[in-house]
Amino acid sequence: MNPVRTCVGCRQRGNRSDLIRIANFQGNLSVDSEKKMPGRGSWLHKKTKCLETAVERKAFVRSFRGKVNEEQVTDLFKQIEQAEMMLEI
Ligand SMILES: [Zn+2]
Numbered sequence: 001m002n003p004v005r006t007c008v009g010c011r012q013r014g015n016r017s018d019l020i021r022i023a024n025f026q027g028n029l030s031v032d033s034e035k036k037m038p039g040r041g042s043w044l045h046k047k048t049k050c051l052e053t054a055v056e057r058k059a060f061v062r063s064f065r066g067k068v069n070e071e072q073v074t075d076l077f078k079q080i081e082q083a084e085m086m087l088e089i
Helices: 048-056 059-063 070-083
Strands: 004-006 013-015 019-025 028-032 040-045
Touching (some): 048 059
Antiparallel strands (some): 019 028
């Protein structure tokens, strides 16, 4: 049993194990590598393109219902890049 989640970038669905979880915990966006942080989560494919699409579409801001700002999204972007989590362009 592998739950399916929707990527905030491309809007395609994928297996939970193929997506990374972004958590908004107490107003801070972070990569939830263990996929068990409390708070609302957004899911993203491990693809740079999906990340870029999500940023362009302001999908994170929407997904977290306006509770995050662009600056937080930029920081998140850096976190993901530094962690080299993206497996594909
Ligand atoms: Zn995607």
